[in-house]
Every structure is written in structure tokens, then in C-alpha cells.
Amino acid sequence: MQDLPWHVISEQKIGCTVVAEIRPYWRNFIDGEWLDSSDGRSIPIVDPGNGKLISRVACGGAVEIDLAVAAARRCFQERRLQSLTPAARGELMFAIAGELETLADEIAELEIHDNGKTRAAGYNEVKLTQRYLRYYGGMADKLEGRQIPLGDNIVDYTIRMPYGVSAQIVPWNGPLPVGARSIACAVVTGNTVVLKSPEDSPLSLFVLAQACERAGVPKGAVNIVCGYGSEAGAALVSHKDIDHIVFTGSVATGKSVLRAAAERVIPCVMELGGKSAAVAYADADLDNAARNVARGILHHAGQICSAASRLVAHRSIVGPLVEKLKAEAARRTVGPGAEDCDMGPVISERQLQRIEALCEVGVAEGATLATGGKRLEREGFFLPPTIFTDVRPDMRIAQEEFFGPVLVVIPFDTPEEAIAIANGTDYGLAAGIFTRDLKLALWTADRLVAGQVYVNDWWVGGVETPFGGTRRSGYGREKGQEALLGYVQTKNVGIKL
Ligand code: NAD
Numbered sequence: 001m002q003d004l005p006w007h008v009i010s011e012q013k014i015g016c017t018v019v020a021e022i023r024p025y026w027r028n029f030i031d032g033e034w035l036d037s038s039d040g041r042s043i044p045i046v047d048p049g050n051g052k053l054i055s056r057v058a059c060g061g062a063v064e065i066d067l068a069v070a071a072a073r074r075c076f077q078e079r080r081l082q083s084l085t086p087a088a089r090g091e092l093m094f095a096i097a098g099e100l101e102t103l104a105d106e107i108a109e110l111e112i113h114d115n116g117k118t119r120a121a122g123y124n125e126v127k128l129t130q131r132y133l134r135y136y137g138g139m140a141d142k143l144e145g146r147q148i149p150l151g152d153n154i155v156d157y158t159i160r161m162p163y164g165v166s167a168q169i170v171p172w173n174g175p176l177p178v179g180a181r182s183i184a185c186a187v188v189t190g191n192t193v194v195l196k197s198p199e200d201s202p203l204s205l206f207v208l209a210q211a212c213e214r215a216g217v218p219k220g221a222v223n224i225v226c227g228y229g230s231e232a233g234a235a236l237v238s239h240k241d242i243d244h245i246v247f248t249g250s251v252a253t254g255k256s257v258l259r260a261a262a263e264r265v266i267p268c269v270m271e272l273g274g275k276s277a278a279v280a281y282a283d284a285d286l287d288n289a290a291r292n293v294a295r296g297i298l299h300h301a302g303q304i305c306s307a308a309s310r311l312v313a314h315r316s317i318v319g320p321l322v323e324k325l326k327a328e329a330a331r332r333t334v335g336p337g338a339e340d341c342d343m344g345p346v347i348s349e350r351q352l353q354r355i356e357a358l359c360e361v362g363v364a365e366g367a368t369l370a371t372g373g374k375r376l377e378r379e380g381f382f383l384p385p386t387i388f389t390d391v392r393p394d395m396r397i398a399q400e401e402f403f404g405p406v407l408v409v410i411p412f413d414t415p416e417e418a419i420a421i422a423n424g425t426d427y428g429l430a431a432g433i434f435t436r437d438l439k440l441a442l443w444t445a446d447r448l449v450a451g452q453v454y455v456n457d458w459w460v461g462g463v464e465t466p467f468g469g470t471r472r473s474g475y476g477r478e479k480g481q482e483a484l485l486g487y488v489q490t491k492n493v494g495i496k497l
Contacts, residue, residue: 022113022203026057028064028226029209031071032219038063043199043226048116048345049336049380055114057202060227062235065194068223069241072165072192075220082162082190086141089188093137095215096180096208097130107176107207112337115172115201116344116381119337121300125176125204131463132181136484140188143484148492155495160488162190163267164243167236169229169257170205171249172198172347173303173403179205181463181478182246182269183212183222189487191244194223196233200347202226229253234260242266244487248305250401251426251472269476269486272469273401274305274429277422278458279444280321281415282314284434288456290324293407296432296458298332298385301346302405305473306430308458310398312421315411322389322409326371329385334376345381346404352381355404362388362397367408393421401427415444423449428470432458451477 025042027034041059046052060068075081081089100107108122117125145158166186170179175198186193197205209224225232233253237245238260247257248271261268278296280289296308313321335341346352352375359373372386383404391398391408398408412418422431431450433441445453451468454460461467466480476486 022055022110024055026055026203026206026226028058028060028068029206029213029222029224030064030068031074031223032213035064035067037061043202043228045114045201045203046348047113047380048347049113049338051349051379051381055203057199057206057226060196060225060232062231064225064227065196065232065235065239068194068225069165069167069236069239071220071223072194073241075192075218076162076164080218081187081192081221086143086188089190090137090140092215092217093133093140093184093188096211096217097133097137099211099214100126100130100133100208103207103211107204110203110207111176112344114203115175116347117300117337118342118344119340121344122337125174128177128463129180129208132177133184135463136181136184136188139481139484143189143488145490150494153497155497157493159491159493160189161491162186162488164191165241166191166193166244166246166487167239167242168193168195168246169233169236169249170195170198172200173300173305175201176204176208178248179224180208181483183208185478185483185487186246187217187221189484191487192221194225194236194242196229196236197224197226199226199228237261238263240264245269246478246486247271254474267489269478270469270474271305271476271478272429272472272474273403273427274307274469274473275309275399275401275425275427276306276430276432276450277310277312277448278308278432278434279418279422279448280311280313280317281418281433281435281437281440282316283436284317285436285456286317286321286324289434290321290328292432292434292456292458294325294328294385297407298329298343298405301343301383303346303403306452306459306467307403308432309402309407310422311407311409312412312418313409314418315413318389318409318411322370322387325387325407329371329387332385334382334384335378336380343385343405346383347381349381351403352383355383355402355406358397358400358402359386359406362391362395362408365392365395365397367391367395367397370409372405393424399425415440419444419447423447426472429473430454
């Protein structure tokens with residue numbers, strides 16, 4: 001157990017702002033112990049809502065990764081998880097979810113200040129994480145092998161084996177649920193985990209570590225180390241003693257992870273970026289389309305891999321649809337979650353500069369800035385909802401991921417052209433269709449290159465539905481029953497009687 005309370009909320013009121021006092025220093029969770037960094041370094045954690053330092057985290061490097069992988073290996077070799085019944089491994093997930101219940105208020109507050117989430121989104125992160133833990137906890141005892149008939153005197157059966165030590169790398173936009181779903185899949189199937197938390201927003205995953213500790217997860221089964229990607233991340237994915245990688249992050253980093261994995265022929269689940277298109281046909285319910293596209297691009301200030309970042313709209317409805325989208329943008333308050341605003345900041349000054357620079361490219365390319373495009377003049381890292389019209393599919397703003405609250409609107413004339421535009425990027429994560437014509441919706445869904453397609457809503461689906469990319473958006477699936485198959489390999493046992 002950490003020697004200080006992990007997080008103290010003072011509830012000190014300054015105007016309408018509730019200031020949370022976040023524990024000033026956090027340690028890494030390795031082999032069931034809370035450890036400082038071996039070289040004494042720490043990572044500063046900044047509140048994106050005001051740009052101020054809120055905490056520091058022990059900076060893990062190659063040494064900490066070595067310790068964590070060794071702990072995970074020991075736990076696996078000694079079969080501390082595999083010797084439990086699958087049902088007992090499932091019970092561990094229920095217990096972690098239960099611990100999170102008692103920590104929900106604190107986690108929500110932490111997500112506001114560490115991650116820039118709104119208060120509602122902070123609470124949702126906890127609920128979503130509990131859903132993942134309970135869903136995969138419930139599946140622990142339902143993953144079965146097969147018996148294969150080979151005639152008299154032979155018994156043949158298959159076993160779903162864990163890989164061993166699963167190395168997991170998580171991005172900053174939703175570390176708690178993204179981390180928890182991979183940990184849950186790994187642990188219920190008997191793998192042990194070393195997870196590298198994101199250096200920009202690591203705190204909620206330390207709370208998950210604490211919940212694991214309280215829930216009685218065996219020592220070494222779950223290890224959580226925070227460090228910079230180029231050090232701890234690179235050391236983890238190239239470690240000689242890992243057996244499996246789950247990477248969620250950008251395409252550029254994903255490529256370097258895959259190169260490291262190739263050296264040792266390690267299987268990978270890759271969840272990468274996106275530039276997902278919402279296709280709106282002329283007969284679409286415009287209010288519904290505007291509401292959903294706005295939600296799809298503005299939730300968490302657009303920092304969602306499956307954000308609705310392109311609107312591919314029939315030329316006849318572009319004008320009225322953009323007006324409705326501008327109204328959706330205008331009615332949202334932008335500011336810190338602590339002030340109960342509708343849309344929060346982007347994660348860092350660096351990310352805000354990157355988004356602003358790409359907006360300037362859009363203007364230089366000849367697109368029209370219908371709204372937004374410049375940071376708010378206040379402390380923190382805020383970009384208002386931004387919409388570009390008159391966008392051509394070949395422009396950089398139509399091809400590159402902003403990972404911010406920026407929508408580009410591209411007109412089309414025929415359904416074939418809509419498909420060509422929607423499929424015309426390197427990515428293939430999500431796509432949406434807005435129409436009242438079900439036949440047209442099915443025709444379009446068949447032709448869109450994407451891991452998931454939403455019709456007349458954005459983000460139709462849930463914990464139960466498989467999620468993942470095609471093309472440069474990655475491969476493998478998280479969420480749903482299918483995800484578990486990414487954490488096991490089949491062993492066939494044949495017996496001559
Ligand atoms: P990123 O690739 O910069 O970082 C992701 C993680 O990788 C971080 O923990 C980082 O420390 C680590 N990392 C960085 N360099 C590394 C290296 N050389 N070796 C190993 N690890 C390294 O991505 P980001 O900016 O943190 O996150 C945003 C990206 O993640 C976007 O592209 C977004 O679309 C994507 N994303 C995808 C999904 C999905 O499910 N498909 C979900 C969330 C985010």
C-alpha cells in the first residue's frame with residue numbers, strides 16, 4: 001500500500017471552481033510494491049485546464065521495466081494465475097470493479113485535473129472501466145477448448161493457452177478504461193501484465209493498481225510503470241522476456257513497436273489512429289446528424305481515436321447541416337471540467353500547438369474556417385469547436401488526424417463518390433452513415449473500409465461489440481467476446497490410447 005492517501009480532495013472553493021488537492025507524488029507499482037525511480041527522476045504532471053503543475057510521478061526507465069518484466073515472468077512461471085480456476089480469476093475482476101466503486105468520486109476528480117475530462121466524462125470512465133472488468137470477469141469461465149474426433153483409440157482436444165507476459169502500452173486520452181480492458185482480458189486468460197501508463201495522464205491507472213492490490217490480485221500479475229515512451233515504452237516492447245504486445249497509440253509509434261516485435265516474433269494487438277468519416281445523404285435527418293456528428297467530434301475535445309473527424313455530406317445539405325453544426329458548437333461551453341463546462345482542454349501545450357498549426361495549413365490550403373481554429377485566450381490548453389468547409393479530400397486537413405475538436409466538411413454528389421472520399425485516407429477505424437433509406441445504409445456499410453460502422457448515430461455499440469481498425473488504424477480487436485481471442489493461443493493435445 002502506498003504510505004500516503006492516494007488522493008485527498010480538499011473541496012476548497014474558489015469562485016465556482018472546486019480545487020482538488022492531488023497527491024503530490026506517485027510511485028510505480030511493481031511486484032506488488034510501490035517503488036521510486038531507481039535514478040530518482042520524476043515526471044511532472046500538468047493540469048491541462050490551467051497549465052499548472054499538479055503532481056509528480058516516479059519516472060520509470062529500463063531498470064523499472066526490467067524489474068516489472070521479471071516480476072510478471074515469476075508470477076507466470078509459478079502459475080499464480082493459472083493455478084486459480086477461471087472462475088476465481090473472474091472473481092478477481094469483480095473485486096477490482098467493486099474497489100473502483102469506492103474510488104469513483106476521487107477518480108472522476110482526478111480525470112478532470114490529470115486528463116482534462118469533464119466531470120460527467122470522469123464518472124463515465126469509472127462506469128465504463130467497471131463494465132469492462134465485469135464483462136471479462138464473467139467470461140473467464142466461458143472460454144472453452146474443443147474436442148476433435150479422430151476415431152477409436154485417440155483423444156484429441158484443444159486448450160486456450162495464455163501467451164505469458166503481456167506488454168501493454170496505453171495513450172493519454174482514456175488510460176483507465178483502455179488499460180483496464182487489456183488487463184482484464186490478459187488476467188482472466190492467465191497472462192501476467194506489464195503496463196506502461198501514458199506520461200501525460202498516468203494517475204488513474206495508479207488508482208487501478210491500488211484497486212488490484214486491494215482486490216488481492218497476486219503479486220506480479222499486474223505491474224504498472226509510468227515513463228516516457230522513448231525510454232520505458234521502447235524498453236518494454238523490445239524486452240527479451242515479453243511474449244505479447246497490446247499497443248494503443250499513434251501510427252508512427254505503432255510502426256516502431258511492430259519493428260521491435262518483429263525482432264522476437266511477438267504477436268501484437270494494434271489499436272492506432274483514425275480519420276473517421278460520417279457520410280450524410282440528402283435524405284438524412286439533419287438535426288440527428290448534426291447532433292451526432294457534433295458529439296462524435298467534440299466529446300473529450302476530439303481526443304478519441306474513433307472521433308467523427310470528417311463529415312462527407314451530400315452537396316444539397318452541406319449549407320443547412322453546417323449551420324446546425326455551428327449551432328451545436330456554439331451552445332457548448334468550453335473550459336475546465338472543474339467549472340462544469342461541456343468541453344474541456346486538449347492534453348498539452350504541445351498538442352494544442354500541433355492542432356493550431358494544422359488549422360493554419362487548412363487555411364493556407366484554401367479551406368474556409370467556418371468557426372474556431374484559434375486557442376481561447378485563457379490559461380490552459382483550450383481550442384474551441386472548429387469546423388472547416390470547402391475542404392477537398394486531398395488536403396492535409398482531410399487526411400491527417402488532428403486528435404482535437406476539428407471537423408472537416410467535404411461535399412459529394414453520388415453515393416459512389418461518397419464511398420471513395422470516405423475510404424480515401426490511410427486509416428480505416430470507424431465510419432458513420434446518416435440516411436432514412438435502409439437499403440442505401442446497407443449498401444454503404446458494405447463498402448466502407450472500417451472496423452466499425454455506425455448508422456444514424458455515432459458510437460453505436462459498447463463493451464460487448466468488437467472494436468478495432470483496418471489498414472493503418474491497426475489490427476486485432478479489443479472489446480466484445482472476440483477480444484479474448486487476442487490473448488490466447490491454441491494448443492492441441494492428441495493422445496493415443
Ligand atoms: P503515442 O503513440 O504518442 O503514445 C502512445 C503511447 O506510446 C504512450 O504511452 C507513449 O509513451 C508510448 N510510446 C511513445 N513512443 C514509444 C516507443 N518508441 N515505444 C513504445 N512506446 C512508446 O500516441 P498519443 O499521442 O499518446 O495518443 C494519441 C494516438 O493514439 C492517436 O493517434 C489516437 O488515434 C490513438 N488512439 C487509438 C485508439 C484505438 O483504440 N484505436 C485509442 C486511443 C488512442
